[in-house]
Amino acid sequence: MLSIIISSYQQNYYDQLVKNINETIGDGFQYEIIQMWNPNLMSITKAYNLGAEKSKFQNLLFLHEDIVFHTKGWGEKLSDHLDKENTGIIGVAGSSYVPAAPSSWTVDEKYNFANILQGNKQNTDFFHIQSTKANKTKVFAVDGVFLAIKKENFIQFKFDENLPGFHGYDLDFSLRVSKKYQNYVVDDILIQHFSGGNLDKVWFDANVKVKEKLGSQFGKQIDPEVEKKVFLGFLYNFFQHYPVSRKNILLTLKFYPKKLNFKDHLKIVKKYFNYIRYSNNINKKFNTNY
Structure with missing residues (x-):
C-alpha cells in the first residue's frame, strides 16, 4: 500500500504520469495519488508535508511529475525495500559521500549512484545513467526526483519548511x-x-543553507581529492553569484576542507589569490556595494 504525493504545476505531465502509474505499478496493488497543485503557491516542503498529512497508507512516495516508470510491478518492489529493517529513504539516485563544502548530492563519480533514464523537457533525447553496483546501494544523500519512506519514519523528520522554494x-x-x-x-x-534541473543562484543558495545547517559529519572516511575538487567548484560557483570581498572570502572559508596535503592547500591559496587579484573584473557584473 502506497501514498504517492506530487507537488504539481504542469497538468499535462501530471496526467501522463497518473496514466503511467496505473499501467505499471502492478495489478491489485493498493495505492493513492495525492496531487498538491502548486504553481508557486507554496514551497515544495510545505506541499509535501501537507500531502503527507492527507495520506492514508503506511508507505509514502514523494515524486516529481515530469517522469514516467519503465518498470512493471514496481509497487511491490518498493514495498519490499521499505519493509527491510532500519531502512530510511529508497531512491533512484544518490551519493555515499558528504563533503565539507556545499554541493548537491552529485559529489563525484566514485560516490554517485543512480539508475535513471535522464532526458530533457522536450522529450527529444535521453540517456541511461546506470552506476549502481548492487540491488541496494547504501547512500547518505538522495535525489528528490523519487523519495520513498515509511510514514512512521517520515513523521520523525518531515520536510523543513524553513527552506523556501x-x-x-x-x-x-x-x-x-x-x-x-x-x-x-x-x-x-x-x-x-x-528535466535535468535548474542549477541557478537559488539552487546554489539552498545548498549553502543546508550545509550551514547540517555540516559534513556523515561517514568516517575523508577523501582529500574529492574534498579539494568540491571546494574549488564551490568557490567558482560562489563568485559567479557574489562579489569578491573580505566578508565573502571569510564566508567561504567556513567550508574549508580538512586533511588536505600541502600541494592541495597551495592550489587553493593560489585560487584565492587569483580571485583577489582579478576582483575588479569579477565584480563588474555585480550592481551592489561590497
Whole structure:
C-alpha cells in the first residue's frame, strides 16, 4: 500500500504520469495519488508535508511529475525495500559521500549512484545513467526526483519548511534521515526523467543553507581529492553569484576542507589569490556595494 504525493504545476505531465502509474505499478496493488497543485503557491516542503498529512497508507512516495516508470510491478518492489529493517529513504539516485563544502548530492563519480533514464523537457533525447553496483546501494544523500519512506519514519523528520522554494529540500531531508536510518539507491525500479534541473543562484543558495545547517559529519572516511575538487567548484560557483570581498572570502572559508596535503592547500591559496587579484573584473557584473 502506497501514498504517492506530487507537488504539481504542469497538468499535462501530471496526467501522463497518473496514466503511467496505473499501467505499471502492478495489478491489485493498493495505492493513492495525492496531487498538491502548486504553481508557486507554496514551497515544495510545505506541499509535501501537507500531502503527507492527507495520506492514508503506511508507505509514502514523494515524486516529481515530469517522469514516467519503465518498470512493471514496481509497487511491490518498493514495498519490499521499505519493509527491510532500519531502512530510511529508497531512491533512484544518490551519493555515499558528504563533503565539507556545499554541493548537491552529485559529489563525484566514485560516490554517485543512480539508475535513471535522464532526458530533457522536450522529450527529444535521453540517456541511461546506470552506476549502481548492487540491488541496494547504501547512500547518505538522495535525489528528490523519487523519495520513498515509511510514514512512521517520515513523521520523525518531515520536510523543513524553513527552506523556501523548490531546492535543497531533498538534500536536507535525506541527510537528516541518514543520521538514524540507512538510505539506499535501488537498481530494480527504472524511471525516465524529463528535466535535468535548474542549477541557478537559488539552487546554489539552498545548498549553502543546508550545509550551514547540517555540516559534513556523515561517514568516517575523508577523501582529500574529492574534498579539494568540491571546494574549488564551490568557490567558482560562489563568485559567479557574489562579489569578491573580505566578508565573502571569510564566508567561504567556513567550508574549508580538512586533511588536505600541502600541494592541495597551495592550489587553493593560489585560487584565492587569483580571485583577489582579478576582483575588479569579477565584480563588474555585480550592481551592489561590497
